[in-house]
Amino acid sequence: MFRRERKRSDFNAEIEAHIRHESERLQEQGMSECDALAAARRTFGNVTRAEEQFYESRRWLWWDHSRQDVRFGLRMLRKSPGFTIVAILTLALGIGANTAIFSLIDTVMFRMLPVREPQELLQVGVQDAQSPSDEPDSWFSNAVWEDLRNRQNVFSGIFSWSRDRFDLAQGGTVHYVDGIFVSGNYFNTLGILPRAGRLLETADDQRGCPGAAVLSYGFWRDHFGGAQTAIGSMISLNNHPFEIVGVSSPGFYGVDVGNKFDVAIPVCAAAIFDEKNSRLDNRDSSWLHIIARVKPGVTPDQRKARLGVLSPQVFAAAVSREWSQREQQFFLRLSLVTSPGATGLSYLRSRFEKPLHILMAVAGLVLLIACANIASLMLARAATRNREIAVRKALGASRSRLVRQFLTECMLLSSAGALLGLLVARGGTALLVRYLSTEKSKVFLVFSLDSRVLGFTVASALLAGILFGILPAFRSARVSLTSAMKSSQAFDSERRIRFRPARWIVAAQVALSLLLLVASGLFLRSFVKLSTLNVGFDRKNVLIVHADLHTAKVPPEQWLMVFDQIGARLLSLPGVVSLGRSVFTPVSGTAWVQTIHTDWSRDLRGNAAQAWFNYVSAGYFETLRMPVLAGRDFNDRDTNTAPMVAIVNETLARKFFPNRNPVGKTFRIDAPPTKQSPPIEVVGVIEDSKYGSLREGPLAKAFFPISHVPRHGDSEDFVIRTATPPMSLASAVQVAVAGVNKAIPLEFSTLTEQVDDSLVQERLLARLSTFFGALAMLLAVIGLYGATSYLVAQRQTEFGVRMAIGAPQKSILGLVLRDVVIVLAGGLTAGACLAFASLGVLQKLLFGLAPHDSFTFIAAIGILSGVGVFAGYIPARRATRVDPVVALRYE
Amino acid sequence: MITQETKNRLELLQGTLDLLILRILIFGSQHGQGIARAIQQTSEEELLVEHGALYPALQRLEARGWISAKWGVSINNRKARFYSLTTAGRKQLVKETTKWKRLTAAIGRILGSRAERS
Known part of the structure; x- marks a missing residue:
């Protein structure tokens, strides 16, 4: 109810009236006017205090006091500037550091994706029904994705995506941009609008597609100056032309927190890069993430039940007959699960x-x-x-x-x-x-x-x-x-x-x-x-040159020859001490693991029988200064026509050839039941060294001649020991490689950098x-x-x-x-x-x-x-x- | 002379002034000085009310909606602010009176019993 504010004068008038009444009463009792007034005032007490109390009752006293306190506080702080400055700076540093770390945690862990109704999104994962406590795996093969997409009735929308990087340069030093493969309904399901042109649609993501590209707003702005003419023009990704069809809205950077995308292309375009045995058909390759949007009216329990029915069908359709019996059984046992996906996916998180x-x-x-x-x-x-x-x-x-x-x-x-x-x-x-x-x-x-x-x-x-x-x-x-x-x-x-x-x-x-x-x-x-750990190789002064003959469209049968040509030219460069080649380099994050067996390792099964592989050329061990302890190094006679041989490390020797000299003995690689792998002769033993990370314990490692590497789209690395700082040779290397083939993309790094980056x-x-x-x-x-x-x-x-x-x-x-x-x-x-x-x-x-x-x-x-x-x-x-x-x- | 007088009077217990004001007003509207007088007279000059303390109490009761105030003219033809009891105030008075009676009865019982024993 509205109440009129009472004025101070009104209150004073009331007090005045009171005193007059009182003094008149006293006068009636016979006091003189002067005495009566004084007596009336006396009985009234402290007039000022009454007024003050009236004043205080009207207001938010605390507000008044706070204002006084603030004013006084400011005055006090100004009086001792030294103390004030030190205190404020200390606090700024303390609170700032806390806020910085919290905001990183917030951004990585808690922030919702800037998309339509992010709380409706679900991360689709896969779990072994027999060990439900394990963290669900979020990688799927294209076969699983396509079957799930076609079959599902659980979600209102579902899409797959995968992160990759695409080379813009057509030969020479690579110029990578952050790319994503997205299924046709990616943008639509997320509710992203085009800033210019159009976004990718279901029609863009069909087998045999010509490939279309959507740019992120930031990339469009920085790379094309935000020009409308960019729409409809072509962009070269890994040496293949893609038509730019549109630009996504600003503020959208993809669904993986910690990364952005510059270019998005449809999943079907993987076939353009891969050609034979592409990621679309290769059931071994789990490369897609799947995110779905809840369907209104489907409760979490119903969703779980429907996925329970769906899972065996999907995995039965996507299983590969090439796998061993055990692997197939494991795959068929898998089931699809969902977890909240509002915050997207982030490798930073785990x-x-x-x-x-x-x-x-x-x-x-x-x-x-x-x-x-x-x-x-x-x-x-x-x-x-x-x-x-x-x-x-x-x-x-x-x-x-x-x-x-x-x-x-x-x-x-x-x-x-x-x-x-x-x-x-x-x-x-x-x-x-x-x-x-x-x-x-x-x-x-x-x-x-x-x-x-x-x-x-x-x-x-x-x-x-x-x-x-x-x-x-x-x-x-x-x-x-x-x-x-x-x-x-x-x-x-x-x-x-x-x-x-x-x-x-x-x-x-x-x-x-x-x-x-x-x-x-x-x-x-x-x-x-x-x-400062002894990693088993000498990381100083080693230049790594990643050469991608696949993107340069060199036919696989010529690879060996082209690599040899490049190797010969590089070796003659001034400053090159020695060089070797491998399918990947140590501590690069790549691994190739298979199980092996020997006549003395029958009791090793599963993970215990695993060996870490690499394919290397002659000169590789010398370049990385990995001493050969027994037997011989690879040499030029280990060609692809010569029988497959291997150099193993001490751990493998100890584990698979206990108390024996492995040189001259053989092991076999476990293969699918349909194939029988030939025995591989061990020709040498080298010292243990790190393979994937510096923290790993000793791993059983086997090296094979690079001439025997199975070809499916992988590229190779040159390792070059240099007399001068490694990066100073980059331009000379580029000229030398261009002399063989201008189209070969090259990526340079140093082994020191690579090892440091793992930490x-x-x-x-x-x-x-x-x-x-x-x-x-x-x-x-x-x-x-x-x-x-x-x-x-x-x-x-x-x-x-x-x-x-x-x-x-x-x-x-x-x-x-x-x-x-x-x-x-x-x-x-x-x-x-x-x-x-x-x-x-x-x-x-x-x-x-x-x-x-x-x-x-x-x-x-x-x-x-x-x-x-x-x-x-x-x-x-x-x-x-x-x-x-x-x-x-x-x- | 007045100081002498004051010493013999009882001081009001905390919170009882409100109750007394409400009680006085039950006989009809009254101005501040009248209320003060009434308290003193009805209590046979036993209670001491500093007149100044009355006003914050009136202010408080008015803010709570238990009494309402209006300017009027007193019997001796002076302007004065007259206070009267509202319905809410009447209810409050009943509640407070019951409470007070229970309290004094209880205290009285305790004090009385001790007196018997000794």
């Missing part, structure tokens, strides 16, 4: 989930330490403000009002810190993405300040403000009036006592920063161990945790320094007196340092216990050392105590320089 959570925890701890620092600064400040507080109390400020005033100042600080922190976070996220990216796989993420990120920032600012404000606020409210009003600052025993919480804070800081230092030490040492996660953790660890240590040390300085300043008079009556400087030094050492020792002990108890979670992310590695612990404790004592020593020295006369003059 790969970086744990590291990101650890970094989040680390950043949170750093913020906590920063809060502790500000809290002790505030405590020190509160002590100097004692008189101000005492005066306000004497004037009638209530305790809650004082606390609120203090907290308001804290909120001002933390809001300023949060605002600045958002800027820090922007830089931080860019840096994080750079750390996650490698030359070959660039991470692409779009960050936006959504409500979750903003909420996080606001919440952390609030929490920080309360954390560092609550203690000083309550302590200041407890200021005793009498002692604060006294001017003497000398042996004020209360002051010493008040200092105690600051010592607790510093000890807690030391404990937390020790925890972070140990963690960063563990990550750093793991990283160093991995990057993205380790490097990220090592770098960031070291940064945060150092930051934490710095903050803790500043805290210690500040607390000690404050203590020294407080006790200046006392020290002066001590020295005046003859205490040596040493004893003063000892007095101060004793306090420092007690705080440090307490903090370090607590921190070491904390680290010992909690760092077990890091186990899986470490390499070559345990989470309670004693060296790391001792080093961290050593560093922190050294720096800590130093930080305490500086103010302690100052204490000994106190001039007794000056100190006592204060009295």
Whole structure:
């Protein structure tokens, strides 16, 4: 209901009337007019107070007070700019780092795709019915996809897609763009609109299609200047022409978070690249992801039931008769499952989930330490403000009002810190993405300040403000009036006592920063161990040249000859020491695994009987400096007409030829029941080396002559040992290859780079945790320094007196340092216990050392105590320089 | 002389002023000074009401909708703001009175029993 606001004058008139009534009554009783008025006023009491209460009752008093508090807070902060700046910067860094990591987690894990009704999307996966606890696999062969698409009645829409990269350059150094294969209803199901032209439709994705391309908005803008004429023109992808039919809407980057697409082409176009035995027909090749949209009216239970019926039909239609009996049985047992797909798919998610959570925890701890620092600064400040507080109390400020005033100042600080922190976070996220990216796989993420990120920032600012404000606020409210009003600052025993919480804070800081230092030490040492690991080959000065004869449309029967020609030309280049060739290089992410058996390995089955293959040329081992321990290296006589031979590594020799010299003996590759593989003679043994990743244990490896490589569309790598920095040879190599065939696309990299790129996660953790660890240590040390300085300043008079009556400087030094050492020792002990108890979670992310590695612990404790004592020593020295006369003059 | 008088009077318990105001107004509308007078007289000069304290209470009761106010003219022909009880105020008065009676009865029982024993 509407209520009229009562005016102040109205209220005053009422009071006036009251007093007149009262005085008239008293006059009737016989008082004089003057006395009656005075008496009436007396019985009324304090008029001003009544007016004030009336005034207060009308408004939101807290709002008024808050405004006063803010104004006063701003004035106080402006009065001590040093403190304000340090506090705000510390908070900005702390909140910024937290926001950056949170926004990365948010973008990778939680953000919904910018498509129509993303919450309706489902990720289709496949699971072995016998082990339903396993994470579903999300890769499908085209045969499964086509059959599922044709048969399904479960979803309102379904599409498949796959990521790839396409070479725009027609020969010479490659120019890759990010591509996706998409089924015909991809854009339609996602509800993406064209920005120009049209998007791909079902009609574009039919077997034998000519190929059509849709560009992403960003690629269209950057590469074609956003020109309308781009529509209808041709673009060369892997040396095949595609017509550009349209551009997708801005802000859509595909459904895999962490990547973008530049060009989308229909799934059917895979046949254009692959020609014979294309990915469309190859049932061995699981290369597609499937996403579906829920059908209105189909409940999750119904969906599950219908997929249960559908699965055996789909897998029966897509099984391959080429597979072994066991493989076929396994395949037929599979069933289709769905999981929420609103956030799309991201390899970053599984790969970086744990590291990101650890970094989040680390950043949170750093913020906590920063809060502790500000809290002790505030405590020190509160002590100097004692008189101000005492005066306000004497004037009638209530305790809650004082606390609120203090907290308001804290909120001002933390809001300023949060605002600045958002800027820090922007830089931080860019840096994080750079750390996650490698030359070959660039991470692409779009960050936006959504409500979750903003909420996080606001919440952390609030929490920080309360954390560092609550203690000083309550302590200041407890200021005793009498002692604060006294001017003497000398042996004020209360002051010493008040200092105690600051010592607790510093000890807690030391404990937390020790925890972070140990963690960063563990990550750093793991990283160093991995990057200096003996990998079994010499990665320095090796240029890798990836040559793709398939895209250059060289007929497979000529490949061997062309590769030999190129090899001969490259070898004659100045600066080339030696060269070899292989189907892939170590630690490149490619693997070729098959099971083998020998007469002595009958009891090895399944995974235990697996061997990791590679096909290499003569000169490969020499170039990578992998010593042949027994037998011989490959040579020019190992041609495709000569019998297949193999060089095995020590692990394979030990496993499959126990206690025997394998040279001269044979093994067989397990093949489908229809084929019988010939025995392969072992001609040499080489030392163990890394194959897929630096973290792997010893694997059984077998190398075959590259002349025997089964040809199906794979390209090969040259490895070239160079006398000069490897990349300096790139242009000479390009000229030499062009001399053989101009159309061959070449991709250059170095083996060092390739090995380093495999350590993205380790490097990220090592770098960031070291940064945060150092930051934490710095903050803790500043805290210690500040607390000690404050203590020294407080006790200046006392020290002066001590020295005046003859205490040596040493004893003063000892007095101060004793306090420092007690705080440090307490903090370090607590921190070491904390680290010992909690760092077990890091186990899986470490390499070559345990989470309670004693060296790391001792080093961290050593560093922190050294720096800590130093930080305490500086103010302690100052204490000994106190001039007794000056100190006592204060009295 | 007035200070002497004040010392002998009872101070109001917290929160009872509202109840008294509502109770006084049951006999019809009244202005502030009249209410103050009425409290003092009805209590046979036992209760002390600082007149100034009355107004915030009136303000509060008005804000809650238990009383309403209107400017009028008093018997001695002066302008005054007259307060009267609303329906909600009447209900509130019943509720508060019952509560108060129960409370005093209970306290009385306790105090009474102790007196018997001693």
